[in-house]
Amino acid sequence: RVIEWPVISNFREGLSIFEYFISTHGARKGTADTALRTATAGYLTRRLVDACVDVIVKEYDCGTKQGIEVDPLYFAPKGEIMEDIPERIYGRVTAEPIYHPVTGEVLVPAGTMIDRVTAEKVGRLEAELDLSAPGVEERAHLAKSVQEVVHPETFQVLVRANEALTPELVQELRAAGVQKIRVRPRFIVRSPVTCQTAGGVCQLCYGMDLAFHRLVEKGTAVGIIAAQSIGEPGTQLTMRTFHTGGVRRLRGLARLKELFRPR
Known part of the structure; x- marks a missing residue:
């Protein structure tokens, strides 16, 4: 188990024997999370991409008055x-x-x-x-x-x-x-x-393509872009565990998986 004990020695002094041994488990846990939990975030990205793969920019204006x-x-x-x-x-x-x-x-x-x-x-x-x-x-x-x-x-x-x-x-x-x-x-x-385009979105409802700073082009796979935009921070939520030496529990990714779980 992780012993929550503060490491008070600085980098110049180096770790004491006690600090060295209580920090080894957290460091090893962080290394394991890099390989194991990144796969969980990657699978979430794949599921989101599969769900949104058909959402593309299909027309210029759907004609909606809503916003x-x-x-x-x-x-x-x-x-x-x-x-x-x-x-x-x-x-x-x-x-x-x-x-x-x-x-x-x-x-x-x-x-x-x-x-x-x-x-x-x-x-x-x-x-x-x-x-x-x-x-x-x-x-x-x-x-x-x-x-x-x-x-x-x-x-x-x-x-x-x-x-x-x-x-x-x-x-x-x-x-x-x-x-x-x-x-x-x-x-x-x-x-x-609020877009009324069937099976996709229109250019005016989507707005600017932030990669080119102009109105989004027809045919752009905006669904996949949206899925990857959610999945990439999910990977960073995994990284947070080993950035803190394995002391802090992973909460963000678990909550994200709960939100996208089919009911």
Whole structure:
């Protein structure tokens, strides 16, 4: 068994006899995991490839009007940001126009692929919305709150961060005495999840081919690319065991296998 005992000697001093013998098992376990558990991750990749091998780019536009709304990804609720909006919308095609949250001006028309400059410009756009200005209720649906807004007296949460505004919400904020809030645009983009192409995806729903920085070509095997993109980090999850001397148990790959297990 692995004895969880810290090695306190540095590289210049070298290991003591006790530290040497308690670390041999963990080192040997890590070497074995390299050969054995990498095979498990490789088999998961093979199963995913077999499941997605038929998913290819078949046409230019499936004609759908649907899309997904993009918000920042967090490691935990109210935690550190994992992936910000500019990274999430880069290379995607807009399903609906992106409007300025205050003026209502069209910043990016629908059906436009978002390049790096545009993603940085509109993805980090924030503005102060004056709730007493005329026409605010009509334009409320174009904006989302940047941060949490609380009642100034009761401290009750009126608007959560990244929550879409509505005319009713604007009236509630006015009644609470809130005069201005910080807002950002809403981002609704095309996605393979909402694509209506039979047996594959269309170019506009897939978006940019990140290898060539242009719209994905017809015939690209995007299903295999997606399967390999999931399988490769699975191999790295195996590596984590022997990077820590075999002390830390393998959890990530086991959880990934559970998610893809057929039910």
